[in-house]
Amino acid sequence: MNSRFARIALVLVLAAGCANNVHASGLDDFPRGTVLPAATTLIGWQSAFDITKAANPTGVISSIKLERENGVWVYRSETGVGTFRQSVRTDINASTGQVRRVRRSNVGGGDQRNLQNIAVSQSTITVSFAQAASIAEARVPGLQAYNIRLERSGSRPLSYKVELFVNGAAAEVRVNAATGAIVGVQTVGTPRPVGTTPPATGGTTPPAGGGTPPAGGGTTPPVALTGNALLLSNAISNALATEPAGTLILEAKFKVNRFQNVVEVKTVEAGSLAAEEISLTPSTGAIVRRENEGLDAGDAATAAALFNALAGQTAIGHASAISRALAARSGDVSEIEMQMQGAIAIYEVKIVQAGRERSVKVNAITGAIVR
Structure with missing residues (x-):
């Protein structure tokens, strides 16, 4: 070494065991026993989007994720800027709306192509990040959205990939960004009481x-x-x-x-x-x-x-x-x-x-x- x-x-x-051999992200993002903060204590997806957009009005927002950073819950957004060779990462205090950190990084390959695809299709978007979260949460009751990413690949329409989580269970719901229709659902695990852990x-x-x-x-x-x-x-x-x-x-x-x-x-x-x-x-x-x-x-x-x-x-x-x-x-x-x-x-x-x-x-x- x-x-x-x-x-x-x-x-x-x-991670907990999978149901029906279906795998979805979510359990890999949080330690056992993690409880997401109640929505009433957060500024919400729309406010996180608005704060990000105000900082980069001409940028393309590709994702917003609820994460725990040094003991504080933050909304972490990614925005493609310029010719999409760079991305701006903005960490926003999820309770107060204060911008905690802004970082720029280079992007390329699939991430750059995805930003370009979003820019081309942006005029077709009628569903917001917040609405996509609500649609996904209604589809899998009891789970809470924590990660929303806009994606467009090949000839497929632009869609939101919404990842949801509750202790012991996770899901991924894809929502058409133009129509709000659900185009895919994946689930894993069964919710557990807080404080219990699998072996x-x-x-x-x-x-x-x-x-x-x-x-x-x-x-x-x-x-x-x-x-x-x-x-x-x-x-x-x-x-x-x-x-x-x-x-x-x-x-x-x-x-x-x-x-x-x-x-x-x-x-x-x-x-x-x-x-x-x-x-x-x-x-x-x-x-x-x-x-x-x-x-x-x-x-x-x-x-x-x-x-x-x-x-x-x-x-x-x-x-x-x-x-x-x-x-x-x-x-x-x-x-x-x-x-x-x-x-x-x-x-x-x-x-x-x-x-x-x-x-x-x-x-x-x-x-x-x-x-």
Whole structure:
């Protein structure tokens, strides 16, 4: 495993079993026990759209997603601008409407083509993002919309892909953007009472290459990784094994891609302006797809700072960081990110227990828990 890497952000979602062998995204986006905020406490899809549009009046809004960012629920919108070689990501506080963050990134390939297709078909849109959410929620009662994306592929009409979620169940509903007709429905799982979790699955042996801190380092002994934490850790190790020395991991997460569960790992080489996206099969760690995408300035700056902090040092690695965090606080790992705390490089491991998310910070060099 390459021990010199600058930022790991991984979102781990522990999914429930599938009904009728139908797979849909949703369970992979949230930790077990997550409860979406009540609609009455949010500014709503229309307000999120209006705030985004006001910032980029000539842009094409392709998606709006409800996400939890550092303990705060936000609407994250993506807007194609100019000739659609760039996208503007806007994070809006979902309760207050305050814009928290704006980032630009390069786009290409399928994302750029989708933006161009939306622009061509924009005059035909009569259904808003908010209306698409309402249509989808009426189709699958009890589930709440959290991700809405406009898509047009080939000769198919422009449609909204609405993803919905409630603890233990998820659905994907496609809504014709011109007519409001439902053109597809996929569902997975059965709702569970809040606070209950399905049994973990997977091996009980920690992966090789997890890293061992130097003598006199961390005070919390590591524990063996099991279940999805083990599958994710192995996938990260397999992805790094195919990359040149000095490659860093930007992000790794469980997701549903084309209705199949995968681990998606984003890597970048030092000085590169493009990231490589690697998809792996969770159960085997086999690589099934590679794709390049632009690297935004924020990620590039984070990588540079952490490379400098780790110069001449040996990081404990993602597996050891997860193990030590779980030894300090039990629960389900939902995210791990490598960042700077002052002059110290740390792993921040987010752990969910009974629907509540807590962070455990681990010194990236010594393995000590940082208070």
